[in-house]
Amino acid sequence: MPELPEVEVVRRGLDRFVTGRTIESAQVLHPRAARRHSAGSADLQSRLAGRTIVTVSRRGKYLWFALDGRESALVAHLGMSGQLLVQPGVASDETHLRARFIFTDRGRELRFVDQRTFGGIALDPLVSDGSGGSVPVTVAHIARDPLDPEFDDALWVRRLRGKTTGLKRALLDQTLISGIGNIYADEALWRARLHWAQPTDELAAPKARVLLTEVRAVMNEALAQGGTSFDALYVNVNGESGYFDRSLAAYGQQDRPCSRCGRPIVREAFMNRSSFRCPHCQRAPRNPRT
DNA sequence: GATCGGCCCTGCCCGC
DNA sequence: TGCGGGCAGGGCCGAT
Numbered sequence: 001m002p003e004l005p006e007v008e009v010v011r012r013g014l015d016r017f018v019t020g021r022t023i024e025s026a027q028v029l030h031p032r033a034a035r036r037h038s039a040g041s042a043d044l045q046s047r048l049a050g051r052t053i054v055t056v057s058r059r060g061k062y063l064w065f066a067l068d069g070r071e072s073a074l075v076a077h078l079g080m081s082g083q084l085l086v087q088p089g090v091a092s093d094e095t096h097l098r099a100r101f102i103f104t105d106r107g108r109e110l111r112f113v114d115q116r117t118f119g120g121i122a123l124d125p126l127v128s129d130g131s132g133g134s135v136p137v138t139v140a141h142i143a144r145d146p147l148d149p150e151f152d153d154a155l156w157v158r159r160l161r162g163k164t165t166g167l168k169r170a171l172l173d174q175t176l177i178s179g180i181g182n183i184y185a186d187e188a189l190w191r192a193r194l195h196w197a198q199p200t201d202e203l204a205a206p207k208a209r210v211l212l213t214e215v216r217a218v219m220n221e222a223l224a225q226g227g228t229s230f231d232a233l234y235v236n237v238n239g240e241s242g243y244f245d246r247s248l249a250a251y252g253q254q255d256r257p258c259s260r261c262g263r264p265i266v267r268e269a270f271m272n273r274s275s276f277r278c279p280h281c282q283r284a285p286r287n288p289r290t
Numbered sequence: 291g292a293t294c295g296g297c298c299c300t301g302c303c304c305g306c
Numbered sequence: 307t308g309c310g311g312g313c314a315g316g317g318c319c320g321a322t
Contacts, residue, residue, distance in 0.1 A: 003316095032298095032299085061316075061317095077316080077317085078316095079299095079315085079316060079317085080299090080300095080314070080315050080316065081299095081300080081301095081314095081315095096300085115299090115300060115301070116298095116299050116300050116301080116314085116315085117298085117299055117300075118298075118299065118300095118315075118316060118317080119316090163292085163293090164292080164293080165292090165293065165294085169293090169294085172316085174316085174317080181315075181316070182314090182315065182316090271294085271295080271315090272295080272296075272297090272315080273313090273314070273315055274313085274314085274315095290294085
């Protein structure tokens with residue numbers, strides 16, 4: 001379940017292995033993997049052949065490979081179970097191999113593996129990000145992430161408090177702040193002692209700033225440990241898992257004692273998924289919003 | 291326009 | 307043993 005720290009770990013690995021290399025051929029092996037490329041798999045394959053990767057960038061959970069000329073980029077989203085692996089060409093195909101990129105130097109190839117096919121790849125034009133950089137057009141609507149130096153804390157606090165929704169829903173809204181998924185939302189809320197149904201328009205600005213500080217703290221700690229992994233679904237480009245799941249305080253900790261107060265963590269239904277919190281440290285608001 | 295619920299998809303796990 | 311249902315969840319889309 002890759003969120004920002006996991007995607008950043010992958011980006012760093014890819015930057016090392018694929019920057020400066022020229023794609024000889026791209027093979028899309030499952031049509032759903034290229035569903036976001038409107039012209040289809042064959043078009044994607046033909047447009048990538050002969051192109052050189054010049055940088056590997058990230059915003060939130062989106063990754064992109066800028067191509068020579070810097071007018072277009074190969075965009076990748078890992079969804080829930082996507083992996084970008086750098087593998088020797090002789091390695092046997094993974095069960096859920098969805099796309100393969102072979103380079104002209106005939107060194108290790110890049111593979112997109114995705115069990116649940118929520119992820120995907122597409123070729124996109126690059127447009128200005130408004131700060132001298134560029135971003136793929138389909139990523140332009142995604143907000144900057146909290147580890148982005150250009151992230152505007154004060155603007156986020158204003159926009160958050162201008163919403164009339166629940167706090168966790170707002171944390172998961174990638175147009176408000178990107179890179180946060182279910183795991184880090186629960187962890188940051190636990191650290192900030194806030195309930196997921198806290199109405200955003202009733203959240204005091206200082207508390208919002210505390211929450212943002214905790215979001216950054218938990219993400220930086222996870223990044224330092226190579227990300228979170230619960231199973232084999234999240235791995236870096238070498239197929240290795242991170243260690244941060246051993247440091248989780250709320251997510252997945254149902255019935256275990258809260259490390260602050262000792263009361264059991266509860267699991268609650270939220271947006272067709274689960275939310276974990278300490279019932280003592282994270283009290284329900286008077287007017288909960290889902 | 292903003293908010294919110296439902297759907298896509300596959301494999302694992304549990305209960306019957 | 308085998309089957310069916312529930313669950314995991316990011317992003318998109320349609321309904322309100």
